[in-house]
Amino acid sequence: MADPLRSLAACVLGALLALAWLAPLVANDKPLWADARDVQAAQLAQEELGAALDQYRTVLAADATAAQASTAWTELERAWEQAAARSSAPESDVARVRSTMTECAGRPERLVDVQRLLAPWLDNVELPRVRRMVGSPVLASVDSGALLRLALLPVLACLVFWTARGRLPGGHRLWWALGLAASTVLVWFGLQAVQQPELARVDTYRVERAQVHVDKVLWPMVQHGPAQTQLSEAWSAPGGYTRPNPHWLGTDGLGRDALSRLLHGSAISLEIALLAGAVALALGWLIGTTCGLLGGWFDTLCVRLMETLASIPFLFLAIVVLALVRGRVVPSVTVALLVAAVAWVPVARLVRAQTLVERAREHVLALRVVGIPEGWILVRHILPATLPAAATAAAFLAGSAVGVEAALSWLGLATTIPQPTWGALAGEAGGLERWWLWLPPSLLVALTCACLLVLGERREEPRS
Amino acid sequence: MTPVLQLNDVGVARADATVLRGVSLQLDQGQSLAIVGCSGAGKSTLLRAIADLLDPAETLMGSVIRADTRPSWQVIGVVFQEPLASLDPLWTIGRLVAEPLRSLGVPRAQWHARSVRALEASGFANAEHIAHLHPHELSGGMRQRVLLAVALVREPKILVLDEPTSALDAQAASGLLDDLERLRRDQGLTWIAATHAFAVAQAAQRVLVLEDGRPVSVGASVDVLADRSLPLVEAWHARTLPRTPPETSTLVLEALDVHLQHESHGRRLQVLRGASLQLYAGRITALVGASGCGKTSLVRVLLGLQSPSSGAVLYRDEHGVRHEWSRMREADRRPLRRAFGAVFQDPRGSLDPRQYVLESICEPMIVLDNLSVQAALTRALDLLRAVGLKPVLQSHLPHEMSGGERARIALCRAVAIQPRVLVLDEPTAALDPLARYEFARLVRRLVDERGMALLLVAHDPALVELLADEILELKDGRCRPLPLSLS
Numbered sequence: 001m002a003d004p005l006r007s008l009a010a011c012v013l014g015a016l017l018a019l020a021w022l023a024p025l026v027a028n029d030k031p032l033w034a035d036a037r038d039v040q041a042a043q044l045a046q047e048e049l050g051a052a053l054d055q056y057r058t059v060l061a062a063d064a065t066a067a068q069a070s071t072a073w074t075e076l077e078r079a080w081e082q083a084a085a086r087s088s089a090p091e092s093d094v095a096r097v098r099s100t101m102t103e104c105a106g107r108p109e110r111l112v113d114v115q116r117l118l119a120p121w122l123d124n125v126e127l128p129r130v131r132r133m134v135g136s137p138v139l140a141s142v143d144s145g146a147l148l149r150l151a152l153l154p155v156l157a158c159l160v161f162w163t164a165r166g167r168l169p170g171g172h173r174l175w176w177a178l179g180l181a182a183s184t185v186l187v188w189f190g191l192q193a194v195q196q197p198e199l200a201r202v203d204t205y206r207v208e209r210a211q212v213h214v215d216k217v218l219w220p221m222v223q224h225g226p227a228q229t230q231l232s233e234a235w236s237a238p239g240g241y242t243r244p245n246p247h248w249l250g251t252d253g254l255g256r257d258a259l260s261r262l263l264h265g266s267a268i269s270l271e272i273a274l275l276a277g278a279v280a281l282a283l284g285w286l287i288g289t290t291c292g293l294l295g296g297w298f299d300t301l302c303v304r305l306m307e308t309l310a311s312i313p314f315l316f317l318a319i320v321v322l323a324l325v326r327g328r329v330v331p332s333v334t335v336a337l338l339v340a341a342v343a344w345v346p347v348a349r350l351v352r353a354q355t356l357v358e359r360a361r362e363h364v365l366a367l368r369v370v371g372i373p374e375g376w377i378l379v380r381h382i383l384p385a386t387l388p389a390a391a392t393a394a395a396f397l398a399g400s401a402v403g404v405e406a407a408l409s410w411l412g413l414a415t416t417i418p419q420p421t422w423g424a425l426a427g428e429a430g431g432l433e434r435w436w437l438w439l440p441p442s443l444l445v446a447l448t449c450a451c452l453l454v455l456g457e458r459r460e461e462p463r464s
Numbered sequence: 465m466t467p468v469l470q471l472n473d474v475g476v477a478r479a480d481a482t483v484l485r486g487v488s489l490q491l492d493q494g495q496s497l498a499i500v501g502c503s504g505a506g507k508s509t510l511l512r513a514i515a516d517l518l519d520p521a522e523t524l525m526g527s528v529i530r531a532d533t534r535p536s537w538q539v540i541g542v543v544f545q546e547p548l549a550s551l552d553p554l555w556t557i558g559r560l561v562a563e564p565l566r567s568l569g570v571p572r573a574q575w576h577a578r579s580v581r582a583l584e585a586s587g588f589a590n591a592e593h594i595a596h597l598h599p600h601e602l603s604g605g606m607r608q609r610v611l612l613a614v615a616l617v618r619e620p621k622i623l624v625l626d627e628p629t630s631a632l633d634a635q636a637a638s639g640l641l642d643d644l645e646r647l648r649r650d651q652g653l654t655w656i657a658a659t660h661a662f663a664v665a666q667a668a669q670r671v672l673v674l675e676d677g678r679p680v681s682v683g684a685s686v687d688v689l690a691d692r693s694l695p696l697v698e699a700w701h702a703r704t705l706p707r708t709p710p711e712t713s714t715l716v717l718e719a720l721d722v723h724l725q726h727e728s729h730g731r732r733l734q735v736l737r738g739a740s741l742q743l744y745a746g747r748i749t750a751l752v753g754a755s756g757c758g759k760t761s762l763v764r765v766l767l768g769l770q771s772p773s774s775g776a777v778l779y780r781d782e783h784g785v786r787h788e789w790s791r792m793r794e795a796d797r798r799p800l801r802r803a804f805g806a807v808f809q810d811p812r813g814s815l816d817p818r819q820y821v822l823e824s825i826c827e828p829m830i831v832l833d834n835l836s837v838q839a840a841l842t843r844a845l846d847l848l849r850a851v852g853l854k855p856v857l858q859s860h861l862p863h864e865m866s867g868g869e870r871a872r873i874a875l876c877r878a879v880a881i882q883p884r885v886l887v888l889d890e891p892t893a894a895l896d897p898l899a900r901y902e903f904a905r906l907v908r909r910l911v912d913e914r915g916m917a918l919l920l921v922a923h924d925p926a927l928v929e930l931l932a933d934e935i936l937e938l939k940d941g942r943c944r945p946l947p948l949s950l951s
Contacts, residue, residue: 362808363816366874369767370881371801372831380827381816 007164009454014160016448017274020266021149021156027222027260030137035216045083050122052079053115060108069108076114077101083121097121138220139189149267151186154179163455222248224257226264227418231255238436250436252428262440265420270448272336272405272414272421277398277452279340284347285390289383291348292355299352306345314342315407322413332405332421335414339404343397350393354386395456399449406445468493468531468621468654469514475525476509476518484509484677485525491670493531493621494652496644498659498668498685500696502896503866506677507658508626514656515540515624532621538568541615543608543625550611551599557583558595561613568618582617583610585651587643605636612643623647625657629664633754634925641667660896662700662926665689673697699901705908705930713744715780716917717766717789717885722775723941724761735761737941738775743885743917748907750920750932752946757938759921763887765790766919767806768797779803782884802832805883807874809890814874815862821848822858825877832881847876851906868899872906879910889921897926904930 025032052075059072080101084094100117104110142150158179223245233255236247249259291299318338325334358364359382367377402422408414409423422441429437467490475485484506491497499507512518514528516536532539544550551560561579570578576595583591586609599607608631615623623644629637645667647653657664665671671688673681673696681688692698724736735758743749753759764770766777768789777790779800787800808814815824825847826840835843848855851872862870871891878886888907892900904927911918922928928935935946 362814365769366806366808366814366878367828368769369801369804369806369887370828370832370878370883371798371804372828373798376831384818385816 005454006457009451010160010163012447013451013455014156014163016266016444016451017270018153018156019263020270021146021153023226023260023263023267024138024142024146025150026220027224027226027257027263028138028220029223029225029228030141030220031217032138032220033136033216033218045079045085046122049076049079049083049118052076053118053122057111057115060111070106073105077105080118080121147187151183153186154182222257222260222263224260226261226420227256228260229254229256235434237434249440250434252437253430258425258437258440261420261425262422262444265422265425265441266444268332268419269402269405269409269422269445272332272339273398273401273448273452275333275336276339276343276401277394279337280343280347280397281390281394283340283344284393285351285383285386287344288348288351288390289355289378289386292352293359293378293382302348303352306348309342310345312342314404317342318404318408319411319413322408326413331414332419335405335408336401339397339401343394343401347390347393347397350389351386354389355382358382358385392456395452399452399456402445402448402452406441466493466531467491470529471514471526472529473526474510474513474528476506476513477523477525478521482677483522484513484674487526487672487674487679489670489672489682491654491656493654494648495654495670496648496668497654497656497670497672498665499656499672499674500659500665501674502696502898505674507674509677510674511624511626511656511658514622515542517542530622538618539621541618541620541623543611543615543623543628545627545630551607553599555598556595557597557599557602557610560599560610561595561617564614564618578617579613582613585616585643585647586610586612587639588613603636605632605639608632608636608640609643612640616647621652621654623653623655625655625659627659628657629659629661633923634663637661637663662689662897665700696898699897700926702901703929705905707908707912707933713747714784715742716745717743717780718778719762719766720776720778722762722765722772722777722790724758724765724770724772726761735941736765736772736775739938739941739943741936741943743919745884745917746911746915747933748911748918748920748931750922750928750935751938751943752922752925752928752935753938755923758941759938760889762938762943763806763889763919763921766885767804767887768792768794768801779885802828802881803884805878805881805886807871807878807886807888807891809893813862815870815877817862819861820858821860821862821865821873824862824873825880828877828881843880844876847880851876852902866899867894868896868903871895871899871903875903875906875910879914879916882914883916885919886916887919887921890923891920892922892924892927900924900927901930907931 019026052072056069056072056076059068064072080097084097097117100113104114139147158175161175224247230251231254233247233251234253236251236255238248238250238258239246247257247259249257249262251257252261287302291302318335321338322331322334359377364377364381367381368374405414405421406423406426409421410427412424412427414421414423422445425441426438429435432438469491471487471489474487476483487510489497499510501507509518509522512522513524516528518524530536530539555563558576558579561582562575565575565578580591580595583594588594588606588609594602594606594610599610602610608628612623612625612628625644628640628644632640641663644653644655644657648655655668657668659665665685666689668685670683671681671685672679673688673694675696681691681694688694689697689700692701719739719741721738721740722736723734723738726733726735739758739762741749741751751759751762761770765772768777772790775790776788779787779789781787781800781803789797789800792800815821819827822841822844825844826837829835829840829843830837833840845855845858848858853869853872853876857865857869857873862873865873875888875891891907892903895903907918907920908931910916920928920931929948932948935948936943937946
């Protein structure tokens, strides 16, 4: 049953979206995984301990009051506890030192003991050893939206498989359960990463490279962040710059890596298309079936409304609305909703006509004759029958939404500035001669539209 | 006489199966042949093999030898099924008929004269007038004759017809057969028709019976059609079915003086003018009438899908309580509805194309009788067995089954909730005679067992004659009884 072209389109689209959603893991200036030692923190603790001991010694030497001595001792104890917390010395050693410290509390005459006790902690670099930081700086740095997208990946995989093959291997339930489980694990893992402050510090790893000793590190495929500028490398063409970390697709005017921006920008473009398609489908399907079923003045009103909406030039409407609401709403969502607000019209028209046909079909009449409730007939027979037509129209519209988004972003209306999208990227090229900036996003727009059109092709209803 | 056509052990193979094998026969100039058989027996394939119209995927085995060695499209005229689909709606009849002459290189000046001659030959008295009309202005029978004229305009020696009478009513069919017989006698035309219809087989001189792609019987039509051992022939000849009339028949549904008018664009169309009928439990009432006489409208009124302009439909429930069926509000009517059932004409979809068979049958039981899924399944499987269908079919979609199987499934579904009134609207329109006969036997048995009141709306005189306990003809908006034997 699977049409090879359809399957291919589903796979390509799924791969594009998966790549877009995985962009933080594929192209980032932070390591995917790092095993590092925070040398700076260890040194700080050591210095603090030394300072506290000096202070205590000075206080004792100056014949201070008991209260002053006690304060200095408390300070010393706190500094030692800090150093101990950062140490990787065996627990028994730490316990032995702690008990001796407790013994010496409030007994200035045992200063020598204390000095002897703490000497290794001050001299030996090994003892107040640096804290190991193991984990994923990327996951620790991504925002909740990106985490949600990562979590949705298994669901996406299931959807693509289902579209391409018409079924899921091993039964639907198993797969939805697996997808859900995988998503849960991913979210849990992400939250864990966010909650670990030590990991978040590695975040700044690139800047503080000098202070952090890295043992092992796993870099993303593209070691450039979408917003990471390098003015010295501005406008470099692909392959024109060789070093361990090349810009495979060149850079833009601020020296930002084009490939990284393309990957990160895909998500918004694709999501606008899918959101617009989904909203248009829902609206059109609902209004279309309602019109077809109810008829009468409601039908007339809706049809007139659709005709009015269809007569407004869309790009003009979009520019006016976006200019009016600028800065108050999320532009990408607005674009999607704007497209949907106009695009539901053809969907609704198609569904309305289909509903009129379906409700007069003889198998529906046969059910009505025996008194099956209208609601049941609507849900079980008419809605499923109109879905293919509605989904077809919506897929076509999603394809056109990609183009609309590109056009509006190119004009700078659809996104806020650092946020890359396909249209914005093409617009940033600023000239035809810098083909490496406008060609790849344009190709991706074309590819996405083509895939959506193939997917939207009307599937033949089983016929006798 | 010389054989114009000779088939030597002709067979047709497709990649996956042999659909036809071992057909040998010889046709002389001016002979006629009817190829009969059930759906899927290979009739159309044989016709295409004769007319040299096989698909590239099909390979011809054996040999087809024609006396005339010109290319087959010059020698053989072909008339396909579906008279409306075969005619371009934008062309006049004269132009449509003359179209084949272009390929023969006939000068344009002669086209009109020849198309008029062909139209006259195919039985139009006013051919000059007809030539200026468009297809939509003609009835189904006239369109079929136009197709005949299209085939005749090249003056072929052999004419091949696929189901020539399937879209025609009895009168138009006999007119067409008369024309064919006249052409055969006067012009020596050899015609070959694939058909389900008894009348065509009777009109032909020779009959070839195909069964599963093999010839079962060949011979003079009188001999073959008298051989009752062939199931198809038996189905044709069956006139009556054993019936056990109920001792007391109770009146279930009654239409009294029903008037109905449609109003569209300010014009009024009076469809029913005082139609009355009674349906009794355990009795089969057949409703016949020409196309467009209002049968469907009457059925809709009886089923409560439409309100009559005047008159009443009365329904008596199990307890003998009388309900004013046609004047009730839909909300009051709904609880009573489950005593009704309807099976509509098959090819237009009496089953939801997206629903599995078992689902289709269970749906009314689950929704209306509040049966558990398990109980509904059990009952549905029992029913499937009772109507003689294999349990394998339960997980099929409607389009995966033959017409006869679909008709039975639709009947199963209607019967599943034990209706008291069942309406069958052209249930066998798409079935071959054998499947129709089997279906009729099933309906008779179910009616006798369950004591339903059954209204059968049908064109098909054979089915009506097989089943009806009472025949009503709807004419001029009124029902009048007809004698039980139609022919």
